[in-house]
Amino acid sequence: MDWDRVYDVLVVGGGNAALCxxxxxxxxxxxxxxxxHAPKAFRGGNSRHTRNLRAxxxxxxxxLTEQYLEDEYWDDLLRVTGGQTDEELARLTIRATADALPFMxxxxxxxQPSLTGTLNLSRTNAFFLGGGKAxxxxxxxxxxxxxxxILYDTEVVSLRLDDGFVRYAEIxxxxxxxxxxxxxVVASSGGFQANLEWLKQGWGPAAENFLIRGTxxxxxxxxxxxxxxxxxxVGDPTQCHAVAIDxxxxxxxxxxxxxxxxxxxxIVVNKHGERFYDEGEDVWPKRYAIWGRLVAQQPDQVAYAIIDSRSERLFMPSVFPAIKSDTIEGLAEKLGLDPTKLAETVRGFNAAAVHGTFDNSRLDGCHTEGLTPAKTNWARPIAVPPFSGYPLRPGITFTYLGVKVDRNARVLMQDGRPTANLFASGEIMAGSILGKGYLAGFGMSIGTVFGRIAGREAAKHARN
Structure with missing residues (x-):
């Protein structure tokens, strides 16, 4: 390595956005x-754990089946973010995903086509053959x-800014x-989710119980x-892509x-055996990323999912086997829950479940009546043994606090001025588009689109 060499473009990070x-x-x-930053064997950041890109x-x-047009894509994003998104940057990302697959x-x-367990994404998400590692x-x-x-095992300590101009990188x-x-310089170094002390600044001591899904x-x-x-x-330090994991x-x-x-x-219960949210609010790809936050708000940041034998083959299982019993009380004991309380919760749910045509492939309207919180879809009684349970914890994928960028991926200063030679892509700037919530495959969309923009604009700037 010639340490005196001046490169045209320095890319900080080693995941999807950085490589694009x-x-x-x-x-x-x-x-x-x-x-x-990582050694070669662990290169790729969170990208090596991904499966697909929303296009x-x-x-x-x-x-990809049928069609997935801009307005529907935008509406899906709007609903999961509750409007906390920059529409210009979001629509730019959405449109640019149309050209992403040929580049990739x-x-x-x-x-590869969607597999069993992911068929409801066959119209919206392109799956990688071999997954994120491939x-x-x-x-x-x-x-x-x-x-x-490429330099591995190399951490950037500081990008030395002088009036908005990066003079050098300390590594x-x-x-x-x-x-x-x-x-x-293109900063594509991700969020701060692996920094538990920083997470605790926003979440308090609860962050000690978070699990970090990625790098x-x-x-x-x-x-x-x-x-x-x-x-x-840009973004809220307490907002993140947080899912319920094993x-x-x-x-x-x-x-x-x-x-x-x-x-x-x-049904999902907390450590006291009580339900706390509508498990059937929407199809899973549009709601899975709210459950990490929901579990994080429960006592000791733990919850438990309870199913019966009829539901065992309706989802892709965890790498860990389900905890099983022929009775609800026996399952409660294995999970460390109060058997009487869990049995009472299950009986109350079963009594409130309205009989209908159960259909796991769509919003089926099978709901509860007179129960708080209600379950609005797939509310089928938990009645056929053996019963299965899974412990849940908040799994943090990436944080949404980041640097603000314009449509050319140029990083902005606090006074609104663009930096002279600094660009950003991926999770470090995704908070501009993801204010809260998540849409399956959209993180990879942001990284791919803004990685390509940042690379293009950085190269153009270097030539000039």
């Missing part, structure tokens, strides 16, 4: 250096073939402090450094296999 930026900048003729399309493709395929990414490997192979230089590469210079390297060091130097922030998952890096998709067909 690096490949795009290199294809535009720029010299590019990628700094990945607008006007006609069926090899892996040119980089060696391969797709996607990341394809991007790295493409970047290396194009001549992108620690394989344990040694260094300085790297580049004409332009343990997302400490938010670059984000904190930029905010401390006067870069404009409570037996590891503290870090459990990935998507620890996610639990049984909630719509279950």
């Amino acid at each position: 930026a690096a490949v795009t900048a290199r294809q535009a003729g720029a010299t590019v250096l990628v700094l990945e 607008m399309h006007t006609a069926p493709t090899s892996v 395929e040119a980089c060696g990414v391969r797709f 996607l990341v490997n394809a991007y790295y192979a493409t970047a290396e073939k194009l001549g992108v230089d 620690i590469s394989r344990g040694f402090p260094r300085r790297v210079r580049a004409k332009t 343990p390297y997302a400490k938010g060091r670059v984000l904190r450094d930029l905010l401390d130097q006067g870069v404009a922030s 409570g037996r998952a590891p503290k870090f890096d459990g990935g998507i296999v620890t996610r639990l998709d049984c909630v719509p067909f279950s």
Whole structure:
């Protein structure tokens, strides 16, 4: 490594957004250096745990059915965010996903049709063949073939800003402090979800009980450094992509296999055996990302999903086996719940469930009456043994506090001025578009779209 070399584009991060930026900048003729905090075996950030990308399309493709147009996509996003989104940037992202798949395929990414358990996404989401790890490997192979230089085990300590201009990056590469210079910089280093002390500033002591689904390297060091130097922030530090995952998952890096998709067909109770939210509010891809926050608000940040044998094959199971019993009381004992209280809750739910035509593929209207909270769909009595239970914990994927950008991915200062040579893509700027809530596959959409924009604009700026 020539430490005196001045690259055209320096990309901070090693996941989907960073690699899209690096490949795009290199294809535009720029010299590019990628700094990945993780060692090579764990490269790729959260992207290696992903499965799909939500893509607008006007006609069926090899892996997407029917059509998914801008207005429907926008309406889906509007509903999950409650309007907390920048419409200009959101619609820009939505439109640009129409061109994302050809770019990805040119980089060696391969797709597959939706599998059993994900068929309700067949119209909206393109699934990666081999998952996120295969996607990341394809991007790295493409970047290396194009001549992108990559440093692993390299943490960026600071991007030294001087009146909105990045003069150099202070780094620690394989344990040694260094300085790297580049004409332009793309920050794609993720959120701060792996920084429990920072999470506790917004969530209090409850954050100690959070599980981090993705990379343990997302400490938010670059984000904190930029905010401390006067870069404009966007988003709420307490908002994040938080899903209910299996409570037996590891503290870090459990990935998507620890996610639990049984909630719509279950009742979910807290440690006191009490239900606390409508499990059947909407189809799972539009509601799964609210359940991490819901569980986080319960005592000890724990909950339990209870199903009967009829629902066992209706969802993709966790990597951990269900806890089972032939009686509700026996299941309660195995879960550490009060058997009398759980049996009472189940009896009350069963009595309130209105008989109807159960259909797991759509909003079926099978609901409860006279029960608080109500269950508005898939309210089928839990009555056929054996009964199964799963412990739930909040699983944090990424945080929404980030840096503010314009439509060209240029980072803005607190006074509204654009920085001179700093761009951003991915989770570090996603709060501009995701104020709260989540839409399945949309994080990858943001990273891909703004990674390509940032790479294009950084290369253009470097040439000029």
